[in-house]
Amino acid sequence: MSIQEMTSDLPAPRKDRKIAARIWSQAYAATEFKIGLAVFSALVVAAIFYPMFSGIDPTKMAISSKLLPPVFMGEGWSWARPLGTDQLGRDMLSRSLVGLRYSLLIGVSTTVLMVAVGAMMGLFSGYFGGKVDTVLMRLTDAQLAIPMIILAITILGVSRPTIPAIILVLGLSGWPIYARVMRSSVMSERKKEFVRGAMVLGATDWRIMFTLILPLVLPPIAFVAVLDIARMMIFESVLGFLGLGVQPPTPTFGNIIADGRKYLLNAWWIATMPGVFLVLTLTSINLMGSSLERARNSIYAGA
Amino acid sequence: MSTDPSSPGAALLSVRNLTVVAQSEGVRRTILDDISFDLKPRQILSVIGESGSGKTVLARALVGWMAPQLKITGGEILFKGRDLIRDRAYASRLAGREIAYIGGNPAGALDPTMTVGAQLVEKLRAVRPDISAKDAQDKAIRLLEAVKIPSAASRFHEYPFQYSGGMMQRAMIVDALISDPALLIADNITQPLDVTVAAQILKLMRELNEKFSTAILFICSSLPVACDAGDEVMVLHAGEVVERQTSADLVSQPQHGYTRALIAELPTLWANGKDGRDERQDRNRQALMSVRGVAKFYETRGKAGKAVVQAVRNVEFDVFPGDNFGIVGESGCGKSSLMRLLTGLERPDAGSIIFEGEDVGTASPARLRQLRRRFQLVLQDPFGSLPPQSSIGDIVEEPLKIHGIGTKKERHDRARAALNEVGLGDRLYDQLPTGLSAGQRQRLQVARAMVLEPRLLIMDETLSALDQTEQGKLLDLFGRLQAQHGFTYIFISHDLTMVRQVCSRIAVMYLGETVEVAPNERMFFDPGHPYTRALLSAAPTLEERRYRPEDCLLEGEPPSPIDLPPGCAFAGRCPHAFDRCQRENPALVSRADQALAACFLVNAASTAKAPADA
Numbered sequence: 010m011s012i013q014e015m016t017s018d019l020p021a022p023r024k025d026r027k028i029a030a031r032i033w034s035q036a037y038a039a040t041e042f043k044i045g046l047a048v049f050s051a052l053v054v055a056a057i058f059y060p061m062f063s064g065i066d067p068t069k070m071a072i073s074s075k076l077l078p079p080v081f082m083g084e085g086w087s088w089a090r091p092l093g094t095d096q097l098g099r100d101m102l103s104r105s106l107v108g109l110r111y112s113l114l115i116g117v118s119t120t121v122l123m124v125a126v127g128a129m130m131g132l133f134s135g136y137f138g139g140k141v142d143t144v145l146m147r148l149t150d151a152q153l154a155i156p157m158i159i160l161a162i163t164i165l166g167v168s169r170p171t172i173p174a175i176i177l178v179l180g181l182s183g184w185p186i187y188a189r190v191m192r193s194s195v196m197s198e199r200k201k202e203f204v205r206g207a208m209v210l211g212a213t214d215w216r217i218m219f220t221l222i223l224p225l226v227l228p229p230i231a232f233v234a235v236l237d238i239a240r241m242m243i244f245e246s247v248l249g250f251l252g253l254g255v256q257p258p259t260p261t262f263g264n265i266i267a268d269g270r271k272y273l274l275n276a277w278w279i280a281t282m283p284g285v286f287l288v289l290t291l292t293s294i295n296l297m298g299s300s301l302e303r304a305r306n307s308i309y310a311g312a
Numbered sequence: 313m314s315t316d317p318s319s320p321g322a323a324l325l326s327v328r329n330l331t332v333v334a335q336s337e338g339v340r341r342t343i344l345d346d347i348s349f350d351l352k353p354r355q356i357l358s359v360i361g362e363s364g365s366g367k368t369v370l371a372r373a374l375v376g377w378m379a380p381q382l383k384i385t386g387g388e389i390l391f392k393g394r395d396l397i398r399d400r401a402y403a404s405r406l407a408g409r410e411i412a413y414i415g416g417n418p419a420g421a422l423d424p425t426m427t428v429g430a431q432l433v434e435k436l437r438a439v440r441p442d443i444s445a446k447d448a449q450d451k452a453i454r455l456l457e458a459v460k461i462p463s464a465a466s467r468f469h470e471y472p473f474q475y476s477g478g479m480m481q482r483a484m485i486v487d488a489l490i491s492d493p494a495l496l497i498a499d500n501i502t503q504p505l506d507v508t509v510a511a512q513i514l515k516l517m518r519e520l521n522e523k524f525s526t527a528i529l530f531i532c533s534s535l536p537v538a539c540d541a542g543d544e545v546m547v548l549h550a551g552e553v554v555e556r557q558t559s560a561d562l563v564s565q566p567q568h569g570y571t572r573a574l575i576a577e578l579p580t581l582w583a584n585g586k587d588g589r590d591e592r593q594d595r596n597r598q599a600l601m602s603v604r605g606v607a608k609f610y611e612t613r614g615k616a617g618k619a620v621v622q623a624v625r626n627v628e629f630d631v632f633p634g635d636n637f638g639i640v641g642e643s644g645c646g647k648s649s650l651m652r653l654l655t656g657l658e659r660p661d662a663g664s665i666i667f668e669g670e671d672v673g674t675a676s677p678a679r680l681r682q683l684r685r686r687f688q689l690v691l692q693d694p695f696g697s698l699p700p701q702s703s704i705g706d707i708v709e710e711p712l713k714i715h716g717i718g719t720k721k722e723r724h725d726r727a728r729a730a731l732n733e734v735g736l737g738d739r740l741y742d743q744l745p746t747g748l749s750a751g752q753r754q755r756l757q758v759a760r761a762m763v764l765e766p767r768l769l770i771m772d773e774t775l776s777a778l779d780q781t782e783q784g785k786l787l788d789l790f791g792r793l794q795a796q797h798g799f800t801y802i803f804i805s806h807d808l809t810m811v812r813q814v815c816s817r818i819a820v821m822y823l824g825e826t827v828e829v830a831p832n833e834r835m836f837f838d839p840g841h842p843y844t845r846a847l848l849s850a851a852p853t854l855e856e857r858r859y860r861p862e863d864c865l866l867e868g869e870p871p872s873p874i875d876l877p878p879g880c881a882f883a884g885r886c887p888h889a890f891d892r893c894q895r896e897n898p899a900l901v902s903r904a905d906q907a908l909a910a911c912f913l914v915n916a917a918s919t920a921k922a923p924a925d926a
Contacts, residue, residue: 027703027742028701028703028742028744201696202691202692202693202696202697203696203697203698203699203700205657205691205697206689206691206697206698206699206757206760207699207710207714208657209655209656209657209684209688209689210684210688210710210711210714210760210764211681211682211684211685211711211714211715212710212714213681213714216714221699224701225700225701308744309700309701309744309746310746
């Protein structure tokens, strides 16, 4: 039988392109991906450039124009202060956007750190099993037993609460959950035939772990991690509330909300604006994430 | 009602002009075309067809279990005279009660979190709420005994994972029969089982058919099995019934061209004579792989504390360059453990595996990695053994990357060449393997294994997931590759007809031991070990058997590998066993002409040589 005959019953190839490129293009074809991308880029661009180009300093106080409402939202609003001002007359839009910078920085780097540490722990633990597993998992248990917030209070209370310190403390206390989840998915992948196949080909453990298993188990974890970005932003605000977060006058969502809490009744916008930006940011990330996930699933399922 | 179900000779199930089409992305494909047949009470009807002939769709249409893209566009399914297609409520009332269905994947059908007994009782009480828990349990145990589950009363309380594959399939039969159905639909139930177990299940189905007067629709893809199982055989081809006859008539005088071709294509064990397949080897050369006294033990923790499973012991054979070496045996005989030892995935506890002068069993990890370039493994499962997220090209390039061979361009070229050689066009290079059929996936696995240009390819049940036609194509491919690259193959298999077709020398394993090593024609025409004869007697074939099961195998289960008897492991089931067999374990001895067998009778009969140390 000739090769032509044998290949004739194969599915016709769609496009000869790399799989990653196909996932991107299929995800990009979805409207929600475009919406998410547009909102997210707008936020990032605004957070970087607005405070710089508008010339409005987010820390500049103007008591004369304090507690101005956002546009169309009550007495005394103005286009110069589109989202109103806080109790010290600082511009809310500018504060929110700069706050977004710091909160995003803290949220994303904490989560990345947390996932990286947890994923590595889980990967080694689940792949090698035995003694490695026992040691790493007891370490995880020990870490789990210490409440995150108490650890953070202790460490940040002793050292100075700088941004790198906050990232380090939050990141290093949140990883055990990822280690656990990672470990169990790695254990189930490790038993599969294709792993044995790779071993017979001569692949090193390292190669199997990082090129075969990791790409399979990471996506669902990354999905959860996106939600954790928000959780970490809130955690920073909890620390801020305790006076252990990023110190004023640097605005973060945490200390803006903490400030606005006292004025909730007569100036609701102070506490609300960071929340709105938080929702916009996370929703846009999630929209992109879910379209990517869907594209990925449909391409790997052969649709 | 059109027919009276109580009149003698009336059909229990009557399918009239059944047509099923598949509709996907605007393409309409007819899966079943105008199928009509009758099934009388107490009758066993086998349905046979190759994959894609629509037999599973037929089975599922009868129980109203259709994939969403399938639609019944015409015809009727009359059960006791009432149409199941129009009367959905009636159909769903019958499912699991009057009409029972067993599929080919018992491990997937049983709930792993419940004991087998609890599942059976739950099923029975769901169907018949009036029955008491005690009665239900009694009935389940009685049926477990009927399907020959050893010590059924205690097995009742065990979980599915404690059952072997054959026992799970029997438990599924109990699950189907427990509601006293009038019709049992058995879809490919023997395919995943060993020949001797499958033969027992078939025998059991016949007995049950007589005892419980259940009509059986037996669907399978192997003609010998279908003929063995059914009173009549219906041949399905491309969604149409091409022929229906009694088993004997079908074989002796097939009416339709398709059936004739099917019978002609059927590989045979004995019919083509003693056509030897080992003439091309030169045994004066050094063996490519030489296995001596290999053993592997596993520790398990059971109810009675720690136990040692002797998975592999006393394994000895030589594989010569250019050989097609076969290793056969039933599940649990240690084939898979041996495969892991031969490929260096695990280290033997005793003995040596010399490959090209080096011991695979004791080589350093780094050295073993280098050795792997020269021996490769092709795995059984076409779906699980390929990395799910790599493109076809990457899969084939991976071994080259692992061993750091060639530049990017060279790797690409070699991978494309390998893909072309196995008959997968390089158009598929950037595709995922998702759309490939089982046969195409096995070709891809072969391409991946051969891209390193190894000398030895180990095929671990590589063809067992494929149908007969696809198997034939792959065997042709293996032959072509061997002629071109001088590969040596080890085929690990439970399929005797396949081994008969391609292997030059064959080792037979029983409970971890090699009990016989012989050239192909010697093993099939003059086996030296009673177990080999038992295995041959159970092989599904349409030919006149050289060995009758009743002469070759005593009733009984093989001993557990945890608790092996001191003597020959086969003594308990061997009709020729004598007292020495109970005390000493025979070693492999030569029967001249390259044939070896581990049996005292060989000694007594052919040579006067003193028995080797047991």
